[in-house]
Amino acid sequence: MFENLTNKFEEIFSSLKKAPSLDEAQVDEGLRKIRQALLEADVALPVAKELIKNIKPKAIGQEIIRSTTPGQMIIKVVFDEIVKILGDTNSEINLNAVPPVCLMLVGLQGSGKTTTAAKLAKYIEKNNKKKSLLVSLDVYRPAAQEQLNILGEKNSIQTLPIVKDQLPIDIAKRALNAASLSGVDTIIFDTAGRTQIDLSMMNEIKEIKSLTNPTETILVADSLTGQVAVNVAQEFKKAVDLSSIILTRVDGDGRGGAALSMKFATNTPIKFMGTGEKIEQFDVFYPDRIANRILGMGDVVSLVEKATQDLDEEKIKKTEESLKSGSFSMEDYLNQLRQMKKMGGMEGVLSMLPGVSKIKKQMDNANIDENIIKINEAIILSMTKEERLDPKIINGSRKKRISSGSGADTATINKLLKQFKMMTNMMKKMSKGGHKDGIPPDILNQLK
Numbered sequence: 001m002f003e004n005l006t007n008k009f010e011e012i013f014s015s016l017k018k019a020p021s022l023d024e025a026q027v028d029e030g031l032r033k034i035r036q037a038l039l040e041a042d043v044a045l046p047v048a049k050e051l052i053k054n055i056k057p058k059a060i061g062q063e064i065i066r067s068t069t070p071g072q073m074i075i076k077v078v079f080d081e082i083v084k085i086l087g088d089t090n091s092e093i094n095l096n097a098v099p100p101v102c103l104m105l106v107g108l109q110g111s112g113k114t115t116t117a118a119k120l121a122k123y124i125e126k127n128n129k130k131k132s133l134l135v136s137l138d139v140y141r142p143a144a145q146e147q148l149n150i151l152g153e154k155n156s157i158q159t160l161p162i163v164k165d166q167l168p169i170d171i172a173k174r175a176l177n178a179a180s181l182s183g184v185d186t187i188i189f190d191t192a193g194r195t196q197i198d199l200s201m202m203n204e205i206k207e208i209k210s211l212t213n214p215t216e217t218i219l220v221a222d223s224l225t226g227q228v229a230v231n232v233a234q235e236f237k238k239a240v241d242l243s244s245i246i247l248t249r250v251d252g253d254g255r256g257g258a259a260l261s262m263k264f265a266t267n268t269p270i271k272f273m274g275t276g277e278k279i280e281q282f283d284v285f286y287p288d289r290i291a292n293r294i295l296g297m298g299d300v301v302s303l304v305e306k307a308t309q310d311l312d313e314e315k316i317k318k319t320e321e322s323l324k325s326g327s328f329s330m331e332d333y334l335n336q337l338r339q340m341k342k343m344g345g346m347e348g349v350l351s352m353l354p355g356v357s358k359i360k361k362q363m364d365n366a367n368i369d370e371n372i373i374k375i376n377e378a379i380i381l382s383m384t385k386e387e388r389l390d391p392k393i394i395n396g397s398r399k400k401r402i403s404s405g406s407g408a409d410t411a412t413i414n415k416l417l418k419q420f421k422m423m424t425n426m427m428k429k430m431s432k433g434g435h436k437d438g439i440p441p442d443i444l445n446q447l448k
């Protein structure tokens with residue numbers, strides 16, 4: 001469903017995320033491409049506008065957290081806004097009523113109501129440990145009631161026996177009685193759809209709704225129909241007030257626009273999605289997971305999140321001050337290494353980046369030992385405070401002591417000292433140039 005959009009986003013972000021700095025013009029250009037990609041994916045114009053409007057000030061005013069690039073931060077901003085547009089968090093199905101709790105499925109013909117009724121019953125049985133009664137009110141389409149009852153039988157879900165020529169409202173009354181008698185917790189009503197929005201359908205739904213007083217009036221919408229699905233949802237919302245939406249055919253090759261627009265256009269949460277014809281192909285709709293899928297940048301997002309959580313602001317300040325005063329010590333270096341370790345070490349950092357296979361290969365080529373952080377930490381810990389503050393004093397005999405303390409050989413200790421020297425030089429240059437964002441990536445380079 002989201003492949004096209006994902007590919008577009010990957011293209012847009014591939015240059016952005018590496019850039020060490022971005023100016024407003026570059027951000028604007030990125031946003032223009034994002035907007036275009038959204039519209040091509042059939043996202044409703046007001047939704048695309050809203051997204052861009054919300055992303056822009058955050059993308060430009062974004063404070064860059066150490067160990068991320070501006071591009072990575074922007075990906076996180078875009079991600080957050082897409083999650084918001086999709087509905088922030090998942091809202092659970094509402095079963096809070098005196099049993100039998102009634103749920104009502106509505107939607108156009110062929111949108112997947114009957115299939116979804118059975119899927120939902122199975123889901124509620126598994127997750128809420130509640131038994132459902134499936135009831136078809138579709139007296140118009142030949143064999144529609146049979147279709148639901150066969151599905152029920154196949155999947156061991158109770159169904160209401162069919163009585164020929166009964167009107168929908170009478171079937172609904174019979175269902176309420178049957179449920180009370182048999183002690184069923186939930187009734188799922190599968191209503192009749194039409195090929196298009198139609199007044200008599202809406203009136204029938206209203207009538208059944210006032211009889212059954214459902215906790216949920218759920219629109220089943222075919223995501224493959226894109227904008228049409230969104231328009232249909234708006235009509236239903238106006239006429240019968242929906243409480244939630246289930247998107248079907250998310251497994252299909254639609255362009256994703258319906259999924260992205262639905263919540264914003266109807267102010268109604270998407271609670272589930274159908275991902276195939278089989279009964280178990282039914283998932284809770286989690287906005288953040290969907291946003292991850294759409295962006296194809298989940299790894300960058302978690303990298304930024306981790307960086308935000310893990311970095312100790314105070315230590316960063318201290319490092320920054322040391323840098324400015326030119327007194328960056330082994331102590332500070334140790335802090336840097338520990339920050340990296342917190343983020344899961346080099347492997348942790350790298351494995352969160354997209355295109356990691358490429359990086360891994362480069363790593364292999366460069367012979368980076370993932371244990372190097374640990375070894376370097378051990379070396380620094382074996383130094384005296386004096387040595388840490390002024391590594392120049394580390395002579396041959398001191399090296400021997402450090403070696404026996406850390407288990408590292410002299411060559412490794414020499415390498416660390418050389419790296420440290422290179423790094424302090426480089427950092428001095430960087431801080432003079434006013435560029436204060438690249439420390440961990442540079443440590444990464446220095447570790448090669």
Ligand SMILES: Nc1nc2c(ncn2[C@@H]2O[C@H](COP(=O)(O)OP(=O)(O)O)[C@@H](O)[C@H]2O)c(=O)[nH]1
Nearest residue numbers: 109110111112113114115248249274275276277
């Ligand atoms: N691939 C796919 N097919 C689905 C999904 N949901 C329903 N269908 C199929 O869509 C067709 C129409 O579904 P049905 O439940 O009869 O729609 P109704 O007319 O609204 O009751 C059937 O062939 C279903 O198997 C889905 O999530 N993915």
Ligand SMILES: [Mg+2]
Nearest residue numbers: 113114138144
């Ligand atoms: Mg049906």
